[in-house]
Amino acid sequence: MNREHVLVIGGTGMLKEASLWFSEHGYIVSVIGRTPRKHESLAAEAANPEFINSLTQDYTNHSSLERQLIRAMEKYGPFSIVVSWVSSLPSLEFIIKIVSEHSSGWKLYQVKGSKRYFEDDVLQVPPNCKHRSIYLGFVIEGNTSR
Template structure:
């Protein structure tokens, strides 16, 4: 196990790839859920050796729970979970599986719509729950969605500040969102 503990990143081969690499350089063993092996190669090439561990599965299948159990057996309970998944029941179950952790932090990355209308999530008492909302950027020519790099840098900042809620970009005025 690396010095900072064990992190799980759900959706870590796309817009959260930079978060995985950052955590690896900070000393975490990073288990990453993704669907295809080729995307993991970039993470592994850009990270320190033996720091990125692929869990090749879709988070919406029961296979994900087998992969999670295997990762926890090999590297211990999760100290940190970063999730980009709209499936709250899967995320609740994953957090519940992390019962051996005395405490852990969950950074739940969500789209801007969830800021205004969200479903409840039920998490274990040892979980320190954090929300990170993704907004948009206003420019001279209108608005645009955040880039993967902007999202990754924003999530990294949220992990560092450990605020209970954060917004990357802006969510107001809502009607200015890109079409």
């Protein structure tokens, strides 16, 4: 049985629950995160750890990132969904280029912090990509927000 292949960038930290949700629902999940210990923790928590493909990677290292993404797509097929917690617009644009070259149609969910709600970053997405921005909320604690 062919399973959909999902890429979660920041999937061992901020988007850990998303990584777990996708794997629990039968997706193959390639997860980008920098810390091996967090990858181990993710796999230990996963109901289906065999569906987790850990990519210990700094997404700003584009040459290594490209190799890892292509290798993942060769093994599990093109990405149908990308969930991104990427603060670097050039890195996200690089990822979009790589995924678009290997996927006929896919969805990008760009997760942004609440501070970015008022920023107007112009992200160029190709016609084979459906893009949605998700803005995180915040809570007020004393005289500050987080």
